[in-house]
Amino acid sequence: MRPGAANIVQFENVGLRYGSGAETLSDLSFSLAAGAFYFLTGPSGAGKSSLLRLIYLAQRPSRGLIRMFGEDVVTLPRARIPGFRRRIGTVFQDFRLIPHLSAYENIALPLRVNGVAEADIDTPVREMLEWVGLSGRAYAKPATLSGGEQQRVAIARAVIGRPEILVADEPTGNVDPDMAGRLLYLFEALNKLGTTILVATHDLHLIPRVHHAQTLRLEAGRLDAGRLAPPIGSAG
Amino acid sequence: MALFGRGSGNWLTSAAGRRLLPEGWLSGPMPWVIAIMMFLMVLAAAAGLALGFAARGLDNHMSSQITIQVVDANRPRRDAAADRIVSAAAALPGIASVRRVSDREIAELLRPWLGAGLAENDLPVPAMIDVAFLPGSRGSLAAAEAAVRAITPRARVDAHAQWLAPLAGLIASLRWLAGVLVLLMAAAAAFTVVLAARSALNTHQATIEVMHHLGSSDAQIAQLFQRRIATDALFGGLIGLLLASLVIFAVGDRIARVGSDLIGSVELPAAAWGILAMLPLAGTLLATVAARLTIIMALRRRL
Numbered sequence: 001m002r003p004g005a006a007n008i009v010q011f012e013n014v015g016l017r018y019g020s021g022a023e024t025l026s027d028l029s030f031s032l033a034a035g036a037f038y039f040l041t042g043p044s045g046a047g048k049s050s051l052l053r054l055i056y057l058a059q060r061p062s063r064g065l066i067r068m069f070g071e072d073v074v075t076l077p078r079a080r081i082p083g084f085r086r087r088i089g090t091v092f093q094d095f096r097l098i099p100h101l102s103a104y105e106n107i108a109l110p111l112r113v114n115g116v117a118e119a120d121i122d123t124p125v126r127e128m129l130e131w132v133g134l135s136g137r138a139y140a141k142p143a144t145l146s147g148g149e150q151q152r153v154a155i156a157r158a159v160i161g162r163p164e165i166l167v168a169d170e171p172t173g174n175v176d177p178d179m180a181g182r183l184l185y186l187f188e189a190l191n192k193l194g195t196t197i198l199v200a201t202h203d204l205h206l207i208p209r210v211h212h213a214q215t216l217r218l219e220a221g222r223l224d225a226g227r228l229a230p231p232i233g234s235a236g
Numbered sequence: 237m238a239l240f241g242r243g244s245g246n247w248l249t250s251a252a253g254r255r256l257l258p259e260g261w262l263s264g265p266m267p268w269v270i271a272i273m274m275f276l277m278v279l280a281a282a283a284g285l286a287l288g289f290a291a292r293g294l295d296n297h298m299s300s301q302i303t304i305q306v307v308d309a310n311r312p313r314r315d316a317a318a319d320r321i322v323s324a325a326a327a328l329p330g331i332a333s334v335r336r337v338s339d340r341e342i343a344e345l346l347r348p349w350l351g352a353g354l355a356e357n358d359l360p361v362p363a364m365i366d367v368a369f370l371p372g373s374r375g376s377l378a379a380a381e382a383a384v385r386a387i388t389p390r391a392r393v394d395a396h397a398q399w400l401a402p403l404a405g406l407i408a409s410l411r412w413l414a415g416v417l418v419l420l421m422a423a424a425a426a427f428t429v430v431l432a433a434r435s436a437l438n439t440h441q442a443t444i445e446v447m448h449h450l451g452s453s454d455a456q457i458a459q460l461f462q463r464r465i466a467t468d469a470l471f472g473g474l475i476g477l478l479l480a481s482l483v484i485f486a487v488g489d490r491i492a493r494v495g496s497d498l499i500g501s502v503e504l505p506a507a508a509w510g511i512l513a514m515l516p517l518a519g520t521l522l523a524t525v526a527a528r529l530t531i532i533m534a535l536r537r538r539l
Contacts, residue, residue: 056449059539078536079453086451096446100258109451112253157450 006070007031008141008165008196009055016050016221025221028064032198034164039207040200042093042218048200049169051218055198056090056167057081069164086114086126089163089195091228093170095144095154101155104129104138110161127170132186148179155186165196171202184209256447256460257440266432266465267472270425274476274519277421278512282484284414285508291407294400300332300369301396302377308390309360317388318363326384330370331380337364362392425519426526429465433530434463448538458531462524469523473516481512 016025025047026052032038040048053059054066057073069087076084097106108125119212121196129135132152142150151171158166166187178235179202189208191197207215217224304321308314318336325334341359350359368379377395384391437444447457484504491503 057447058539078539081539082448082451082453084451085449090449096442097447098256098446101255105255109447113447113450113452113456161451169263196537 006034007067008034008069008178010065010067012065012067014054014061014066015227016043016047016054016060017062020122023055024222025061028095028223030216030223031064032165032196034196035191037188037197037210037213038199039204039210039213040198040218041204041207041215044202046218047221048202049219052140052200055165056088057085062121071226076179086110086161087164089158089166090152091151091166091168091171093156093173095150097150097153097157099142101143102139103134103145106142106153107156107160110157114161124160128160132156133182134165146196147174148176149177151175151183155183159190159195162193163195163208165198166190168197168199171199172201172206180206181209187191193224212226241347244450253460254463256443257436257464264432264468266428267468269428270469270472270519271475271479273421273425273428274473274516275480276476277418277425277519278477278515279483280414280417280421281509281515282480282512284317284411284418285511287326287407287411287414288503289503289505289508291404291411294404300371302367302369302380303394303396304365304367304380304384305362305392305394306365306388306390307362307392308388310354311360314360314369314390317391318365320387321365321384321391324356324387325365325367325380328379328383332370333366334368335366336448337366339503347377373526422519422522425469426522429469429523429526430466430530433461433465433527434462437531437534448535454532454535458528461531462527465527466520466524470520473519477516517531 009021011028011030014028015023017023028051040051042048050059054061055068058066060074064074068084071084073084097103098109101109101154104125107128108121109119111124125139126135129138132155134149134152134156137145137149140149142153145153151174155171156166158168167186171187173184175183184206187199201207207213304325306314306318306321308317322334322336325331339361342364346361369377381393384393442456488504
């Protein structure tokens with residue numbers, strides 16, 4: 001944790017249960033510091049995607065407290081959720097690009113949702129396309145892009161709105177090791193600009209490549225904390 | 237919550253916004269269903285409006301006209317009584333006009349039944365006097381009857397309201413029926429829009445989910461759909477109005493050819509056409525509101 005940095009995400013005794021089944025996530029208590037880089041690891045079925053869904057506000061917990069940006073999001077009125085989601089960038093494992101929109105339009109979408117004037121959209125979108133190395137594929141539809149290219153469009157879409165936290169679910173799961181390294185480089189570059197990064201991955205080889213990253217490990221829905229930011233109020 | 241969105245840079249209504257929902261305009265059955273409903277709605281509304289104007293005219297006639305008949309086989313005595321009645325009626329308050337119907341007019345009225353060769357003394361016919369009251373002077377009817385009775389017991393006063401009342405009742409019932417039909421059509425159109433909006437939500441489920449994750453509000457998402465549905469409804473409404481107008485013109489032509497004063501009184505004045513022309517706009521507004529409410533209520537069930 002960077003000295004003096006505030007916690008951007010705070011979980012306290014959070015549990016998540018789908019329907020009447022067993023808890024998918026149990027007793028999660030941790031904090032993510034603003035501007036830090038985290039990996040979320042664990043075997044398949046450990047609950048990584050469910051944890052991410054709680055953070056990008058696709059799901060409310062069954063119990064416990066979640067604070068984001070200093071506010072309780074468990075009881076957050078539904079009308080305020082869009083405003084919070086605009087502060088969170090999400091890279092989905094399956095990209096979730098809109099298939100009938102070009103790469104350019106997919107990347108421009110968060111700006112348009114946020115009410116940015118059309119005249120102010122072109123420059124940042126082209127900068128973002130260049131940043132992810134897709135300037136020449138701006139008007140290609142997702143179906144004509146490779147897996148790695150789609151992943152980069154998804155990342156560009158997630159970060160163009162300058163989110164305070166970027167949540168990525170297995171972002172390297174569909175790309176070769178070389179592309180995985182390039183994607184991590186993009187995340188690090190974004191992290192240097194101050195964005196908190198949380199990358200869920202089962203690829204442990206990625207972790208040493210980001211020297212300052214901290215790791216959260218999920219095992220059967222419970223957190224086996226690595227070098228985590230201490231909870232707010234603790235001496236650590 | 238504004239009906240047409242707020243603070244989103246209007247991109248939702250721009251070409252970029254329209255590309256989010258890739259289906260072509262007027263691609264589904266909804267515009268044509270709306271066209272059929274609007275066709276029927278305009279016909280029902282036209283019938284209701286025409287009957288309404290006819291009823292108004294009838295009511296004015298009923299409340300302001302009486303006919304006095306002097307039934308006396310003695311022609312000189314009949315004529316003398318008729319003249320006295322004309323004088324007495326003209327002196328009453330609230331009378332607009334008093335006119336004795338000429339013998340020639342009476343012969344014309346009887347010609348279809350008695351033939352053209354009716355000689356004056358062949359058949360004793362009553363003397364007839366038409367009395368019209370000023371608007372709002374309905375109370376003068378009793379005074380007129382009393383005055384007539386005082387002159388001759390052989391006079392009979394026929395208030396037009398007596399024999400037109402059943403017709404007025406029928407027209408009122410038909411007007412209610414037309415109104416109910418318009419409301420039923422409007423409700424059916426609204427339900428059609430609800431079904432179309434739900435279908436569109438299911439079709440574009442993945443896009444909506446992404447939009448939500450990117451921070452779109454329910455209002456923004458609803459605006460994407462309501463604009464398309466409003467366009468479909470306006471198109472369907474205008475087609476329905478056009479077809480119904482052709483039918484109304486054709487029926488009006490047929491009515492004119494009948495040549496009956498009574499049937500001919502069922503006509504559509506310019507003001508009624510103005511009301512009919514507003515129906516597609518009202519239908520579009522109804523469709524837009526129905527679509528918006530449907531979509532927002534459906535989205536509220538999600539996080």
